[in-house]
Amino acid sequence: MPSLDRQDNVFVLDLGNGENRFHPDWITAVGDALNEVEKAEGPRALVTAATGKFYSNGLDLEWLFAHADEHMDYVVSVHELFARMLSLPVVTVAALQGHTFAAGAMFSLAHDLRVMRADRGYWCMPEADINIPFTPGMAALIQCRLAPQTAHEAMLTARRYGGVDAVAACIVDRAVSEEAVRSTAIELAQAQVMKAGNTLGTNKTRMYAPALATLRDTTNPLG
Numbered sequence: 001m002p003s004l005d006r007q008d009n010v011f012v013l014d015l016g017n018g019e020n021r022f023h024p025d026w027i028t029a030v031g032d033a034l035n036e037v038e039k040a041e042g043p044r045a046l047v048t049a050a051t052g053k054f055y056s057n058g059l060d061l062e063w064l065f066a067h068a069d070e071h072m073d074y075v076v077s078v079h080e081l082f083a084r085m086l087s088l089p090v091v092t093v094a095a096l097q098g099h100t101f102a103a104g105a106m107f108s109l110a111h112d113l114r115v116m117r118a119d120r121g122y123w124c125m126p127e128a129d130i131n132i133p134f135t136p137g138m139a140a141l142i143q144c145r146l147a148p149q150t151a152h153e154a155m156l157t158a159r160r161y162g163g164v165d166a167v168a169a170c171i172v173d174r175a176v177s178e179e180a181v182r183s184t185a186i187e188l189a190q191a192q193v194m195k196a197g198n199t200l201g202t203n204k205t206r207m208y209a210p211a212l213a214t215l216r217d218t219t220n221p222l223g
Contacts, residue, residue: 002026004033009043009193010186011036011090015050019057022103026060027077034084044196045189046088048111049095049182055121056104075221078103079137083215085110086141086208089201091192095185097178102126105154106138109145109171112192115185118163118175129158136223137215144211146171 005012013033020026037046050056064074085092085107094100094111100123108114108123116123125142127134134142134155143151150169153159163175176184205212 002029002033004036007186008190009045010189011040011044011046012182012186013037013046013048015048015056017051019054020050020104021057021060021063022078022081023060023063024074024077027081030081031084034088037090038088042196043193045091045093045193047093047095047182047185047189049185050097052098054098054104055094055096055100056107057099058102058104058106072221075135076218079135079215079221082106082110082137082141083212086215087201087204087212089198089204090196091189091200093185093189095182096121096123096172097181100124103138106141109141113185113188114166114172115174115176115181115188116163116166116172117178117181119178120162122160122162123166123171124158124160125154126158128156133223135221137211137217137221140211140214144208 002016003014005014013030015030037044059078064071092111093113093115094108096108096114096116098117098121100108102125105123105125142155146154147170150171161169161171163172166172167175174184
């Protein structure tokens with residue numbers, strides 16, 4: 001399960017050491033950690049990271065297929081997690097040490113900055129290959145955080161981007177060696193700790209108002 005630590009003014013949320021899929025308990029744990037970061041006072045920033053082969057492999061499809069009657073509530077909870085991260089009133093950095101797929105890739109886009117391993121691992125949204133359409137909220141998140149041509153390619157071709165290609169496409173901000181992913185993310189976060197607070201939160205909320213409204217529309221989250 002996710003765990004929250006703090007290094008000076010940088011909170012580090014470790015998402016886990018497995019596939020880090022969006023099980024309801026995992027979503028709740030991440031949400032609780034975001035609550036703690038948001039309620040803290042003073043200079044601060046947030047890094048999310050993981051251990052092992054995956055940063056996150058996205059939705060917990062096994063759980064979802066076994067709980068089809070909870071499908072709608074599940075999607076609403078995923079959308080709310082994206083919205084929380086997108087509008088969090090601290091600077092957020094995703095440290096992508098491993099594969100970052102599907103909803104995991106979308107979760108990374110909800111961060112302000114991304115650092116990815118350069119030599120191995122892929123960032124990918126495979127929905128076109130696995131015949132799962134993006135929800136309106138997911139599409140809005142992707143399109144507000146990626147350039148139009150990159151969003152088009154990522155959403156419609158399911159391209160797998162390595163770290164260097166992801167930098168070139170402006171999906172991530174840095175591509176570094178495996179051992180430098182987390183430390184680089186923490187350095188980037190530490191440089192922005194003084195920006196935490198209501199002004200930053202307001203700026204994010206206004207900048208991404210259309211996407212946030214779509215993500216938080218609970219009347220028809222599947223479109």
